[in-house]
Amino acid sequence: MFEIADRLLAAVAAGSRLAVATAVSIDGSAPRTVGTSMAFDGASVIGSIAGGCVEGAVVETCELVLSDGIPRTVEYGVSDESAYSVGLTCGGQLxxxxxxxxxxxxxxxxxxxxxxVCAGFTERAPVERHLIVFGAMEFSAALSSAAQVLGYRVTVCDPRSLFTTPARFPGAEIVVSWPTVWFETAEVDERTVICVLSHDARFDAELIALALDSPAAFVGAMGSRRTHDRRVASLRERGVSEEAIARLRSPIGLDLGASTVEETAVAILAEVIASRFAASALPLSTTAGAIHPVPVRDAAALAVRAD
Incomplete structure (x- = not known):
């Protein structure tokens, strides 16, 4: 439900009475993940519970719940011939x-x-994820906007007040400070993503060394391959270990053929997501197995199932 929480709360504030449907168990292949929810107020739908599959049938169940207030649990699966009649053809069980x-x-x-949500199923509150962007430029603005859509809290740090403004980075925390000085007191944990998009030689290597020494989940830096080579040489001169240097994602981003600032933001965030889930980043058409496996480290954040 947290995925559509803002829309649910807005609908309630507007006076709507909602039936909310939540996927509490998914076995095999399915378009969405456990915890995905959809709501219905008798006239309109909020969210999508199965990428289009079974949603018509779920709306019918929502109508019953709205009518009598009695919760219901429905199942659709590979052994249920009715699953095909309602659009569940992916072979999963919901x-x-x-x-x-x-x-x-x-x-x-x-x-x-x-x-x-119900007996045996608890949806964990979402973990706040923090993106710190160093360098106030168009690439940073595009990355800030795209990351906020994905739910990241964004901080942009740059020493130049002319470029680091709320108007340029709406919704982001603005820090006008020398990056290495500010980083010394910044709150960084294992949910933090650090993207160094400026490559100012005055602080680039020092800043990246500090970032690599932090518990940040992801440290990436923008620049050409030549810039990367100079950066790595400078890190080694500073005594940064090879193990730490191996954590550095540079040049940052997946090879998507991106050229515009918006495309580059997508390429960067694609690498961030792939890194978070230890995913292959390969086209799904070339891989096998479940499309939405639950990573061990994130399983507790999704749900707790009782035996």
Whole structure:
């Protein structure tokens, strides 16, 4: 539900009464993941629970729940011939719980607390992820906007006040400071992503060395391959270990053929996501197995299932 929390809360504030359907179990192949939700107010739908599959049938269940207030759990799966009649042809098995969005759920959504969706299933509150961008430029502006769409809290740091403005970086925290000085007191943890998009020789290597010495989950830097070689040589001169240098994603971004600032932002975030889930970043058409496996390190953040 957290994925559509803002829209759910806005609908409730506008006076809507909602039935919300949540995928509490997915076995095999399915378009979405456990915890995905869709809501219905009797006239319109919020969200998408299965990429289009089974949603018509789920709306019918939502109508019943809106009518009598009684929660229901419905299942669609590979052994259920009716699954094909409602559009589930991907071979997975879905278990969907439908309930009224009551005061307890609304309160938990608003406070970003864990949600007790039904017996045996708890949806964990989302973990805040922080993107720190060094360098105020058009690439940074595009990256800031795209990252916020993905739910990242964004901080942009640059010593030049002329370029580092709220108007240029709407929604981001603005820091006008010398990057290495500010970084010494910055809050960085294992959920932090650091992208050094400027390559100012006055602080580039020192800043990256500090970032690599931090617990940040991802450290990337923009620049040509020649810039990268100079950067690595400078890191070695500073005594940065080969193990730490191996953490550096430089040149930053996946090879998507990006040329515009917006495309480059997509390429950078694609690498960030792939790194977070230890994914191959290969075309799905060339891979086998489940499309949406749950990484061990993120499993607890998605759901807790009772035996």
């Amino acid at each position: 278990r969907i719980h439908v309930q009224i969005l009551d005061d307890d759920l609304i309160s938990a959504l608003a406070a970003q607390r864990d949600l007790d």
